[in-house]
Amino acid sequence: MHYADDWYTHLGTHYELIEEQTIRSALYKFLDKCVKQVKGNIAPFNPNPANVSAILDSVKALVHLENKPNTRPPVWLAGYANDKPDASKLISLQNGIFHFEQNILIPHSLGFYTTNSLPFAYDPKADCPNWLKFLDDLWPNDDESKQLLQEYMAYVLSGDTKQQKMLNLVGPRRSGKGTINKILVALLGQHNTVAPQMDELVDSFGLQPWLNKLLASFTDARLTGRNTAGIVSQLLRIVGGDTITVNRKNKESWNGYLPTRVIIYSNEALQLSESSNALTGRMLVLSMTNSFFGKEDVTLSEKLTSELSGIFNWCLEGHKRRLARTSERFVQPKSGIELLETMEELGNPMSSFIEDVLVYDPTGHVTKDALFACYKRWAVHKNIPVGTDMAFKRKFLASTQDKHISSTQIREDNERVRVYIGVRFNEKAQKFVDSLDQFTEDIF
Numbered sequence: 511m512h513y514a515d516d517w518y519t520h521l522g523t524h525y526e527l528i529e530e531q532t533i534r535s536a537l538y539k540f541l542d543k544c545v546k547q548v549k550g551n552i553a554p555f556n557p558n559p560a561n562v563s564a565i566l567d568s569v570k571a572l573v574h575l576e577n578k579p580n581t582r583p584p585v586w587l588a589g590y591a592n593d594k595p596d597a598s599k600l601i602s603l604q605n606g607i608f609h610f611e612q613n614i615l616i617p618h619s620l621g622f623y624t625t626n627s628l629p630f631a632y633d634p635k636a637d638c639p640n641w642l643k644f645l646d647d648l649w650p651n652d653d654e655s656k657q658l659l660q661e662y663m664a665y666v667l668s669g670d671t672k673q674q675k676m677l678n679l680v681g682p683r684r685s686g687k688g689t690i691n692k693i694l695v696a697l698l699g700q701h702n703t704v705a706p707q708m709d710e711l712v713d714s715f716g717l718q719p720w721l722n723k724l725l726a727s728f729t730d731a732r733l734t735g736r737n738t739a740g741i742v743s744q745l746l747r748i749v750g751g752d753t754i755t756v757n758r759k760n761k762e763s764w765n766g767y768l769p770t771r772v773i774i775y776s777n778e779a780l781q782l783s784e785s786s787n788a789l790t791g792r793m794l795v796l797s798m799t800n801s802f803f804g805k806e807d808v809t810l811s812e813k814l815t816s817e818l819s820g821i822f823n824w825c826l827e828g829h830k831r832r833l834a835r836t837s838e839r840f841v842q843p844k845s846g847i848e849l850l851e852t853m854e855e856l857g858n859p860m861s862s863f864i865e866d867v868l869v870y871d872p873t874g875h876v877t878k879d880a881l882f883a884c885y886k887r888w889a890v891h892k893n894i895p896v897g898t899d900m901a902f903k904r905k906f907l908a909s910t911q912d913k914h915i916s917s918t919q920i921r922e923d924n925e926r927v928r929v930y931i932g933v934r935f936n937e938k939a940q941k942f943v944d945s946l947d948q949f950t951e952d953i954f
Contacts (some may be wrong), residue, residue: 511623512570512573513574514764515762516761520620522617534562537557538557541561559951567642569601571729582766583626583722584623586621590619600623602622602627604631610668610829621801626724633819637820640810650800654844658794660825661828661832662675672838673840676774678849681799682799682803686800692811697816703724703727705727705729707728708733718756725772726773728776731774732776733781735791746788748768750792764950779849780853789857793853794842795867796843796844805811858905860905870933872932875930875932876934878899878919879928881930884887896928903917
């Protein structure tokens with residue numbers, strides 16, 4: 511099959527990319543064994559670049575699938591969709607096509623166009639005792655964290671992206687992050703995953719490896735400040751299901767949304783540069799506090815890999831639990847809330863300033879000069895660069911846009927004064943502003 515400027519071959523369970531040069535090589539070998547009739551005589555075909563290219567173009571025309579939103583995998587090809595389940599609910603396993611919500615298997619079909627297949631068989635009786643013990647060791651008194659991991663792993667396996675959420679696992683070295691990633695990659699199959707670095711999100715061709723991948727795992731993620739704004743923007747677009755243009759080397763650019771789910775593994779809270787906290791709003795956080803450094807079980811990965819079918823069944827239980835909730839939402843564990851709030855403060859100190867200084871009041875207002883004076887005093891105390899008053903205005907309005915804060919001018923004491931409407935100073939901040947006014951009167 512030819513689709514989106516790529517060739518695919520069916521492997522029995524799914525379609526896999528195949529290089530055009532590989533097809534061309536096979537075509538040369540096939541034609542080299544063929545003969546043709548020349549003036550009534552049989553002669554070797556003698557393939558050359560011209561006739562091989564012509565034949566390849568003919569094959570391409572016969573097996574081409576138009577690149578449209580309703581033809582992107584997983585999808586039933588024309589002529590195969592009658593009386594078939596919704597393709598978005600199906601995933602390919604080794605022993606059949608599995609309906610993720612009805613828990614039934616149907617036979618593999620050439621007409622089910624998917625580029626992903628999980629590398630194990632469905633066994634409804636399989637269990638995973640070693641996996642459950644591993645989770646108990648990670649979170650001995652935290653069922654909420656175990657349930658979120660269970661539900662998010664099912665979310666990745668199912669192909670669902672409606673919740674538009676990413677997962678961040680934060681913990682010290684040897685706390686189990688790497689093992690969780692290994693098992694999730696084993697469940698999906700390494701060919702269905704990508705393991706990028708953060709900086710690759712803003713490279714010219716950095717998203718090309720993401721195409722047709724179910725999961726992007728950022729292992730040992732670090733944000734150094736360089737290109738942080740661009741990285742945050744890309745993550746927001748991917749997780750939020752926005753249309754993405756993916757540049758491909760020596761190929762036409764790809765346009766569409768990436769159904770790749772994102773998991774970030776880090777040793778500490780990420781510092782994200784954004785004024786609106788939009789990315790942390792799409793983030794779920796798991797806190798991992800137990801370190802097994804110096805007492806690792808080197809055979810654990812092997813034990814857990816033997817339980818993939820059972821872990822899959824465990825994931826199905828989590829998927830069913832989430833779907834039973836209102837709006838099918840995830841539940842953020844209480845143990846991860848502090849880390850999430852820390853990331854919000856690190857990425858946007860403005861929210862902390864607002865909490866320390868202001869009170870939301872639809873009838874209130876503060877002058878821009880007084881608010882910026884308060885911010886300068888607060889920033890110096892917190893050892894944060896102050897920046898310009900215009901930069902402050904941009905960040906302040908971005909941080910309060912959901913509170914309907916507006917900027918305007920009013921007349922006070924026969925003078926026009928620039929103010930923010932919808933907030934007022936708290937008692938402590940008002941005393942500081944009053945002291946500034948008294949200082950101005952005494953000096954000037």
